[in-house]
Amino acid sequence: MTMRIGCVGCGNMGGAILAGLARSAGHNQDQTDAYALCGYNRTASRMRPLEQAGVQVMTSPLAVAENADIIILAVKPYQMREVVGQLRPALDANKVLVSVAAGITSGSLAQWAENACPVVRCMPNTPALVGMGVFALCFEDPKLSQSSKQSLLQVFGTLGQCVELAEEKFTAFSALIGAGPAYVFAMMQGLVQAGVTLGFTHAQSRQMVTALFAGSARMAEQDASPLGQLRDNVCSPGGLTIAGVNVLDRAGLTGLLVDAVLAADARGAEMERKGG
């Protein structure tokens, strides 16, 4: 059966979600009819590339809600309340409202939607923009049916990996995985800088370091050995790798990463207490 999916707010994240779904439907013959996609964005020109990819352009948030069963909200957090109010007349028990807005709780969404439909809170990270996101999904609304839950896992599974999480874990997820690309890019930047210091061009160094992260991530994915073991496998006795790794251990890189995530988590909890 064709799933009708709509998105209100088609900027970076909403646009990437719709583009990813349009691409997956286009690439996979079995899915050609799987999704009917529609969207609305305040600035209409942002819809042009999506329209070319097969997304039906709507003229209001309400029209999206009328034409979709899964309604994804990807406007900025402070715009969410107003947008939910605009599409409220089309919400009923057969629709599902999914918000990707950082810091907006399921409770607020349900309240703004006047409990007319099930709500799902979703937290993506930026690699979703290239189809390799990690999506935390909170399925705690008792109004959500098992089949809607399966549909959402399928939809977001086409855009990356899904993790079903209790809402109380969303701040921890944001500190580790939402903020995660910043930690990874910081480490990449350090290695690129090292490469330049050793005489590689910036472009060469960046290309090699990017491949290094992609390859290492693939190994960690495919080989279930403890990460310490994978690390030790690279360190020949008396070799150059162990000389480098010793410097990282003396500086306490592992502890530093743990502290960075704990600091982000503490800040996230503080922001939640203050309401953003």
Ligand SMILES: NC(=O)c1ccc[n+]([C@@H]2O[C@H](COP(=O)([O-])OP(=O)(O)OC[C@H]3O[C@@H](n4cnc5c(N)ncnc54)[C@H](OP(=O)(O)O)[C@@H]3O)[C@@H](O)[C@H]2O)c1
């Ligand atoms: N980007 C990320 O990596 C990321 C990660 C996690 C969560 N999120 C969440 O995703 C949401 C969107 O973030 P973003 O980075 O994609 O921001 P963005 O690029 O600014 O996209 C927001 C879009 O919403 C549109 N918009 C604003 N009000 C609207 C309305 N009333 N009706 C329809 N469209 C409207 C804006 O239109 P204009 O073009 O007119 O401005 C803009 O295109 C946020 O809530 C954020 O917390 C983003």
